[in-house]
Amino acid sequence: MELWKIILIIVGIILLWSLIVRNRFVKLKNSIVNAKSTIDVYLKQRFDLIPNLIEVVKAYSKHEEELFITVVEARNDYLHSMSLKDATATNEEMNKLIALAESYPELKASEQYLNLQKQLVKMENQLQAARRVYNSEVEVYNNAIMVVPSNIMAKLLGYKSEKYFELSSPEEAKNVEVKM
Amino acid sequence: MNQEIINKLDEIEKKYKGQFDEKLKEAKKNGKVNPMALSIFLVILAIGLIVQVSLLLSGDLENVTTVVAVLLVAFVGLVIVSLKKDKIDKSDKYNAEYCQLVVKEVLGVVFNNIQCEVDPINPNNKVIYDEANFDKKYSIIKFNSAWSMNYGNHVFRIFDVLTEILSNSKENNYKTLFKGLFGVITLSHNFNCEIIVNSESETHGKSELINIDSLDFDKAFNVYTNNKQAAMQLLTHDVMDKLLNMKNRGFKFEFRIINDKLYCRFDHLSFDNRAVFAVERGMLETHYWSAMVFIELMNIVEKAIYDNSLRD
Secondary structure, eight states, rough: OOHHHHHHHHHHHHHHHHHHHHHHHHHHHHHHHHHHHHHHHHHHHTTTTTHOOOOOOOOTTOOHHHHHHHHHHHHHHHHOOHHHHHHHHHHHHHHHHHHHHOOOOHHHHHHHHHHHHHEEEEEHHHHHHHHHHHHHHHHHHHHHHHHHHHHHHHHHHTOOOOOOOOOOOOHHHHSSSSOO | OHHHHHHHHHHHHHHHHHHHHHHHHHHSSHHHEEOHHHHHHHHHHHHHHHHHHHHHHOHHHHHHHHHHHHHHHHHHHHHHHHHHHHHHHHHHHHHHHHIIIIIIIHTTTTTTEEEEEEOOOOOOHHHHHHHHHHSOOSSEEEEEEEEEETTTEEEEEEEEEEEEEEEEEETEEEEEEEEEEEEEEEOOOOOSSEEESSSOOBTTTTTTOOOOOOHHHHOEEEEEEEEEEHHHHOOOHHHHHHHHHHTTTTTTTTEEEETTTEEEEEGGGOOOOOOOOOOOHHHHHHHHHHHHHHHHHHHHHHHHHHHHOOOO
């Protein structure tokens, strides 16, 4: 076989491989976007409970205005930006609110709070599952762009590794000291 | 196994030992010729004799030999068929008694309201097995026995099943795909998706293989689903630990959740392969542990449903 034919075949194979790898990167990236949007949905549902939570806590503790204002502002910031940074901030403030609620035994036992708690638990579990799905997609994507020889294509096409999604849980917030 | 369960199994063993050993011996003996078969042969013999006599009278000696040969073959065939049918009849009757008495008592140690269904040709059994889609393709399916029972608010249906596939059509060779227990339970939540947990790598239609964030679990099981969110909600770290624990205790099982049904199966090879229908302690314990595995699996899934506030 002539040299130019061999070179043509090799180039063809490389092009085909590049196409396959590129398409795989696109699919993996879309999976991450999809998983992220699922997290956003659950986060929004969770943060939508903030007004109810404030109403319930207010009945037992009217001295936490500062906390109430902070958490509402954080929520509004998140709804405006939908960024991870604002989600983290809102989540932290919300966890403080939950920790405060749990420090009042009468409030903890009230029917209103128990219903709210049930919804919070459900959403927490959904969020945790969504976070695990997201992190699983990120792991697959990061592996795909780092292994040889796909990493060559990834560098040429400008694909960079994604960060894992981290969000603290209400249990972690119980360690936070809340001023009364 | 606690002392109370050990004592109950001791009682069952004492009660039925000897009784079923005798029945087992009887079932293995040669059967008598079926009277119906004998009557049919006598009719054929009478016709044959008439034909023979007429041939003799007409001097056609060649065909007399042919007629005698045909009569002999017919007689042997009738005897074989009648004996085999008699053996099968005895075996089915034995199966029914064993299932209704011995196994029912063993399962009664754990479950309530046990109904024993020994109709192996009930088409509904195959429908239920096919719904689970454990074996995508098989040539033969046999149900040795079937039970339905209550445990709390749940209705269990458990089947003793064998599936085989034709591996060599020329030599009529069948390869066993699965031999063991298969069960189905209706859950208190409809997942509206498919979640498959097994140890084999294979394709499952629209369900794709997903990564699980637990190295040990990922090594032991493969998880396929068409809804990753639901699968992750079910397979929390607590659930994965429990499933791993079951596997490490020697139970070779796989299960799948399809909408609101939990299908599970595990093979008899998890236990000693004892003689079927023998009232041996090993066999009684096999049935007991089978029941416990199903209950444990159901409890794991139901707890996950409760913890996630998913109950419908």
